[in-house]
Amino acid sequence: MTSLPSLPVLADDDSMLSRKFGREVANYFSGSPLNRVSFLRGEHDFLNKAFAHPSASFLLMNGLSPLGKGRSTLAYVGRDAVLPLIGPEPFKQTEAEQIRNFNSTVDKPVILFLGLDEKNKGFSFKEHSGNPYFAVDVTPRGTFTEQANGVIQTVEKDGIAFITGGRHMNLSAPEAAIYAQARALFDWNARNPFCGGCGQKTMSVNAGTKRVCPPTDLAGVSEGAEPTTRAECPTRAGVSNLSFPRTDPTVIMAVVSADGSKLLLGRQSRWPPSMFSTLAGFLEPGESIEEAVRREVWEESGVRVGRVVIHSSQPWPYPANLMIGAVGQALPDGEKIDLGNDPELEKAKWFTFDEVREGLRNGIAGLDEPAPSTLKEGGIRLPPHTAIANRLIDAVINGFLTLTPKI
Amino acid sequence: MTSLPSLPVLADDDSMLSRKFGREVANYFSGSPLNRVSFLRGEHDFLNKAFAHPSASFLLMNGLSPLGKGRSTLAYVGRDAVLPLIGPEPFKQTEAEQIRNFNSTVDKPVILFLGLDEKNKGFSFKEHSGNPYFAVDVTPRGTFTEQANGVIQTVEKDGIAFITGGRHMNLSAPEAAIYAQARALFDWNARNPFCGGCGQKTMSVNAGTKRVCPPTDLAGVSEGAEPTTRAECPTRAGVSNLSFPRTDPTVIMAVVSADGSKLLLGRQSRWPPSMFSTLAGFLEPGESIEEAVRREVWEESGVRVGRVVIHSSQPWPYPANLMIGAVGQALPDGEKIDLGNDPELEKAKWFTFDEVREGLRNGIAGLDEPAPSTLKEGGIRLPPHTAIANRLIDAVINGFLTLTPKI
Numbered sequence: 001m002t003s004l005p006s007l008p009v010l011a012d013d014d015s016m017l018s019r020k021f022g023r024e025v026a027n028y029f030s031g032s033p034l035n036r037v038s039f040l041r042g043e044h045d046f047l048n049k050a051f052a053h054p055s056a057s058f059l060l061m062n063g064l065s066p067l068g069k070g071r072s073t074l075a076y077v078g079r080d081a082v083l084p085l086i087g088p089e090p091f092k093q094t095e096a097e098q099i100r101n102f103n104s105t106v107d108k109p110v111i112l113f114l115g116l117d118e119k120n121k122g123f124s125f126k127e128h129s130g131n132p133y134f135a136v137d138v139t140p141r142g143t144f145t146e147q148a149n150g151v152i153q154t155v156e157k158d159g160i161a162f163i164t165g166g167r168h169m170n171l172s173a174p175e176a177a178i179y180a181q182a183r184a185l186f187d188w189n190a191r192n193p194f195c196g197g198c199g200q201k202t203m204s205v206n207a208g209t210k211r212v213c214p215p216t217d218l219a220g221v222s223e224g225a226e227p228t229t230r231a232e233c234p235t236r237a238g239v240s241n242l243s244f245p246r247t248d249p250t251v252i253m254a255v256v257s258a259d260g261s262k263l264l265l266g267r268q269s270r271w272p273p274s275m276f277s278t279l280a281g282f283l284e285p286g287e288s289i290e291e292a293v294r295r296e297v298w299e300e301s302g303v304r305v306g307r308v309v310i311h312s313s314q315p316w317p318y319p320a321n322l323m324i325g326a327v328g329q330a331l332p333d334g335e336k337i338d339l340g341n342d343p344e345l346e347k348a349k350w351f352t353f354d355e356v357r358e359g360l361r362n363g364i365a366g367l368d369e370p371a372p373s374t375l376k377e378g379g380i381r382l383p384p385h386t387a388i389a390n391r392l393i394d395a396v397i398n399g400f401l402t403l404t405p406k407i
Numbered sequence: 408m409t410s411l412p413s414l415p416v417l418a419d420d421d422s423m424l425s426r427k428f429g430r431e432v433a434n435y436f437s438g439s440p441l442n443r444v445s446f447l448r449g450e451h452d453f454l455n456k457a458f459a460h461p462s463a464s465f466l467l468m469n470g471l472s473p474l475g476k477g478r479s480t481l482a483y484v485g486r487d488a489v490l491p492l493i494g495p496e497p498f499k500q501t502e503a504e505q506i507r508n509f510n511s512t513v514d515k516p517v518i519l520f521l522g523l524d525e526k527n528k529g530f531s532f533k534e535h536s537g538n539p540y541f542a543v544d545v546t547p548r549g550t551f552t553e554q555a556n557g558v559i560q561t562v563e564k565d566g567i568a569f570i571t572g573g574r575h576m577n578l579s580a581p582e583a584a585i586y587a588q589a590r591a592l593f594d595w596n597a598r599n600p601f602c603g604g605c606g607q608k609t610m611s612v613n614a615g616t617k618r619v620c621p622p623t624d625l626a627g628v629s630e631g632a633e634p635t636t637r638a639e640c641p642t643r644a645g646v647s648n649l650s651f652p653r654t655d656p657t658v659i660m661a662v663v664s665a666d667g668s669k670l671l672l673g674r675q676s677r678w679p680p681s682m683f684s685t686l687a688g689f690l691e692p693g694e695s696i697e698e699a700v701r702r703e704v705w706e707e708s709g710v711r712v713g714r715v716v717i718h719s720s721q722p723w724p725y726p727a728n729l730m731i732g733a734v735g736q737a738l739p740d741g742e743k744i745d746l747g748n749d750p751e752l753e754k755a756k757w758f759t760f761d762e763v764r765e766g767l768r769n770g771i772a773g774l775d776e777p778a779p780s781t782l783k784e785g786g787i788r789l790p791p792h793t794a795i796a797n798r799l800i801d802a803v804i805n806g807f808l809t810l811t812p813k814i
Contacts, residue, residue, distance in 0.1 A: 024714060030695035038691070039706055039749035127747065181693030188692065191641070192603040199601030199608070209691075234598070242598055245692050246653045249729050284445070284616075285595065285652050285727060286588030288437035289720040299446055307431060310717045313696040320692060322656050324731075340534065342446035 025395075027314035027325075028169065028386035032177035034115030034133055041113055041207040046125050047091035050113065050132035051079065055122030058082055059114070059135040059182055062152055065162040066179055072170035074179065075160045082136050084154075085109055085147045095205050100227070102214035104201040107142030110189045111135070113207035114181055135182040135208075137189070166368060167318065169386045176386075177315075184317040185209060188245040191319075196242050198233035211243045250321045251292045252280035254392040255305055258332040260401045262350040263393065264303055265380070269346035272371065275381040276359070278389040279348070280323070293326050301348035302338025306331045311395060314388040325388045327396060355380065356397050364390070432802075434721035434732075435576065435793035439584035441522030441540055448520055448614040453532050454498035457520065457539035458486065462529030465489055466521070466542040466589055469559055472569040473586055479577035481586065482567045489543050491561075492516055492554045502612050507634070509621035511608045514549030517596045518542070520614035521588055542589040542615075544596070573775060574725065576793045583793075587724040592616060594726045595652040602650075605640035609650065618650045657728045658699045659687035661799040662712055665739040667808045669757040670800065671710055672787070676753035679778065682788040683766070685796040686755070687730070700733050708755035709745025713738045718802060721795040732795045734803060762787065763804050771797070 040046045050056060057076035060067045067075045090111055093101065116123070116130030123132055140148040156162070168179055185208050195202050195213040202211040213235050216227035235242045255264040255278075265276035281296035283289065290308040297305045305328040314323040337348050351359075359382040362374035366384050375381060383389045447453045457463060464483035467474045474482045497518055500508065523530070523537030530539055547555040563569070575586055592615050602609050602620040609618040620642050623634035642650060662671040662685075672683035688703035690696065697715040704712045712735040721730040744755050758766075766789040769781035773791050782788060790796045 024697055026697070027695065029693065030698055032693065032698070036691065036702060037706075037748075038702070177693060181691075184692030194601060194603050194606035196599040196601050196603045199606040201606070244655070244689070247656055247690060247692055248651070249654055249656045282651070283654060283729060284443065284588075285591030285654055286436065286439065286584060286722045286724060287729075288434065288722055289729070289731070290431055290433070291437055291439070295443060295445070299444075313717075315693045315695060317693060322690060322694075322696070324696070341444075 025312035025391060026173075027312055027323075027388050027391055028173060029176050029180040029315045029317065030313070031173050032115070032181060033117060033119065033174045034178065034181075035118050035128075035130060036115040037128055038209070040125070040128070041209055042095055042205075044091040044094050047113055047207060048089065049125055050116075050123060051089075051091055051134065053123040053132060054078075055120065055131040057131065057133050059133065059178065060138045060151070060155060060162075061135065061182060061186055062162045063139045063164075064183055064187060065164045066168065066182070067155060067160065068163040069159055071163055071166075071168075072172075074171065074175045075155075076133075077155055081155050082138070082151055085138060085144060085151045086111060086136060098205065099203070099212060099214045100216065101218060102203055102216065102227075103218040105143075105219045107144055108204070109139075109141075109144055109148065110137040110186060110204045110208050112182055112185050112209070114178060133178065135186070137186045139190075167366075169366065169384070180315050180317040184247070184315070184320050185245060187317070187319045195233055195235060197235040198231060200230055200233065202243065209245060213243065246320055247315075248321050249283040249289070249292075250280060250316070250323050251283055251289060251296060251326060252278050252323050252388055252392065253293045253297060253305075253308070253326045253328045254278050254311075254389075254396045255297055255303060255328040255330060256396060256401065257335055257350060258306075258330050260329070262352055263356050263396060264297070264301060264330070264337075264348060264350055265356075265393075266301060266345040266348040268344065271367065272365075272381065274363075274371070274375070274379065275365075275367070276349070276351075277383050277387075278392055279345075280389075281344075283324075289324055289326065293328050297328060299342040300339075300345050302336060302341060303348075304331045304334025305329065306334075311392055311400070312388065316388075323388045325392045327392065327400060351380070353397055356382075356393060360390075360394060360397060432719035432798060433580075434719055434730075434795050434798060435580060436583050436587040436722045436724065437720070438580050439522070439588060440524055440526070440581045441585065441588075442525050442535075442537060443522040444535055445616070447532070447535070448616055449502055449612075451498040451501050454520055454614060455496065456532055457523075457530060458496075458498055458541065460530040460539060461485075462527065462538040464538065464540050466540065466585065467545050467558070467562060467569075468542065468589060468593055469555075469569045470546045470571075471590055471594060472571045473575065473589070474562060474567065475570040476566055478570055478573075478575075479579075481578065481582045482562075483540075484562055488562050489545070489558055492545060492551060492558045493518060493543060505612065506610070506619060506621045507623065508625060509610055509623065509634075510625040512550075512626045514551055515611070516546075516548075516551055516555065517544040517593060517611045517615050519589055519592050519616070521585060540585065542593070544593045546597075574773075576773065576791070584722075587722050591654070591722070591724040591727050592652060594724070598726075602640055602642060604642040605638060607637055607640065616652060620650065653727055654722075655728050656690040656696075656699075657687060657723070657730050658690055658696060658703055658733060659685050659730050659795055659799065660700045660704060660712075660715070660733040660735045661685050661718075661803045662704055662708075662710060662735040662737060663803060663808065664742055664757060665713075665737050667736070669759055670763050670803060671704070671708060671737070671744075671755060671757055672763075672800075673708060673752040673755040675751065678774065679772075679788065681770075681778070681782070681786065682772075682774070683756070683758075684790050684794075685799055686752075687796075688751075690731070696731055696733065700735050704735060706749040707746075707752050709743060709748060710755075711738045711741025712736065713741075718799055718807070719795065723795075730795045732799045734799065734807060758787070760804055763789075763800060767797075767801060767804060
């Protein structure tokens with residue numbers, strides 16, 4: 001059996017309500033040990049002090065690969081290791097000053113403030129305390145290529161390297177959550193160097209969680225002269241979500257037959273042989289979660305779903321999804337499988353709970369892993385515990401449908 | 408009491424499971440009567456035939472204001488009314504041909520295919536049938552300003568006009584869902600005329616649900632000559648979500664005290680006097696729904712939440728949110744209110760269920776409506792039934808916390 005990374009578990013308190021609500025499911029990539037104190041990201045006095053504090057840790061990523069000790073532990077570095085790339089006081093200027101000094105010909109690495117580890121209160125600011133965590137995107141690029149390469153060469157040493165390939169699902173759950181936060185934000189920043197509203201270059205602010213389209217540019221302006229005014233941009237006025245990171249809500253669902261005895265699973269042609277999983281798809285504008293579940297199941301398998309219950313959620317940083325896990329129930333006359341709508345699946349099939357139970361017991365493996373040696377002839381492969389698909393399947397097979405309310 | 412638009416209710420089937428799962432909550436702006444058949448949006452043979460069919464209905468929007476009869480009913484027009492703007496065969500070319508013929512100096516109105524109304528099967532394509540619904544953004548703009556103004560003048564007549572102002576929450580639930588889908592997609596297209604990856608102009612494809620960054624441009628090219636090759640763009644290779652509509656997951660939560668006897672509500676300073684509502688905020692990259700609920704409640708009110716249960720969801724097209732409604736329970740030692748973190752709220756307060764019940768009975772009004780005449784001295788105003796905030800508050804006050812499992 002594949003080893004299960006330790007998942008964060010909420011302390012169960014003893015009040016009547018918590019017993020009634022049942023146990024919350026915390027999926028892999030959630031459960032960050034950091035307090036994001038998101039309201040402090042624009043306060044450069046805070047960022048400055050947190051950055052300068054000896055307890056500050058820095059996660060470096062090169063092309064979205066995190067620095068690690070081996071493949072299963074993140075390796076943090078101290079501030080000194082990144083100074084050649086970002087300088088000693090990257091938050092010295094206020095955000096307004098940084099925007100005024102924007103120069104579209106100078107590239108700058110994205111620096112994220114991830115949060116405070118409140119279990120270790122080495123650093124304090126007003127009423128908040130905890131060791132600060134930052135992340136720096138050291139991918140060599142544009143005008144800082146040389147400095148980034150220098151940092152990369154310095155930090156890689158015996159057993160410490162940027163972990164390339166795969167989805168980094170060997171990390172412990174708390175580290176996976178920190179990695180997910182950093183990866184999602186670096187990726188979003190890297191994908192959005194230009195403004196969707198006007199096509200001009202944007203810059204990262206708010207400790208890496210926002211991009212603004214500056215009104216002026218120092219490109220080609222001589223020292224001390226006034227910056228050039230840029231073309232107008234609709235994002236500079238009024239409310240706009242253009243400059244915030246995107247997270248795409250995605251539905252993923254374990255669909256049971258009307259009598260609750262069978263489970264609907266599907267497979268894509270590019271998957272390894274005998275691999276099956278739950279159906280999934282993007283929620284669209286103007287849809288509720290339940291509607292998206294019913295639409296996606298019908299489009300991909302022809303099965304018509306009635307009741308939908310939300311089970312749990314999982315942040316999925318490949319690149320920017322929120323997986324919303326649900327259990328759906330087919331309508332009594334809607335169980336017929338028809339792949340003729342959306343050709344996304346190669347196969348969709350109703351499995352008995354016994355077949356699925358056998359898969360959970362002997363067929364668990366990641367997409368990029370070899371078939372488990374325990375997999376029986378004719379048996380199915382299922383996704384690992386770190387995937388919400390596994391948690392949904394497991395929930396349905398192991399009691400979610402019984403009379404005891406699980407949520 | 409404010410009138411409640413009729414909400415779509417799922418047929419309750421009689422299986423054991425559906426009784427156990429309880430009743431699904433369908434919020435306003437969800438419950439579209441249309442089948443989106445999303446997999447047909449790229450098939451121009453289908454779009455062509457649906458567009459040409461006499462049963463096709465067209466919803467027009469001018470600056471996001473829909474054409475309506477009065478303020479509470481959408482007014483659809485036939486194809487002939489929009490031909491001067493979009494021509495008789497807007498889907499005649501395949502999508503690949505349209506991309507090859509991209510000309511960045513020619514503006515085109517966005518045309519959405521919304522779906523098929525399967526209750527009225529006037530039109531058929533392969534195994535799918537239903538009256539087709541389209542929407543056209545007739546906002547005068549760029550090279551089609553004159554034609555758009557012409558269409559606008561033709562369609563406005565006695566009692567038929569573009570409904571400006573407000574949130575169109577007098578529409579019936581099915582019409583509100585159609586409006587939400589169209590508004591969200593028009594708004595996204597309008598906000599993203601340029602590519603975030605390279606800064607060049609993009610074009611709407613896939614019946615308005617996708618924008619691509621074309622590799623070539625006919626701008627300035629003489630008739631019959633080859634198009635110019637544009638600068639490279641990272642979105643043209645590999646997986647990218649840049650060119651899909653964005654929907655921002657947002658958490659909104661009714662927080663009860665540890666003993667389940669009080670409800671936490673807050674107010675923003677710009678709201679009308681005595682108006683309160685549930686707390687809410689954007690989910691961030693790398694967060695589960697439950698984590699986002701706990702973070703937002705703590706940041707905005709200082710209250711620390713333990714257990715979180717998801718209640719229902721609501722598409723919210725202002726501009727592009729998925730409201731994920733939850734009920735949270737404060738930790739026994741976490742009930743102290745502290746507004747010193749995120750200064751978003753002017754006030755947060757624990758209310759007894761009796762105070763909230765009185766508000767639900769006599770204090771319901773929208774943000775842009777006057778205070779209800781029934782509002783008592785010292786009583787609170789609460790949001791209307793069309794808002795998920797109201798549904799969450801109502802659920803908590805009316806039995807969600809009792810031993811009968813509601814979900």
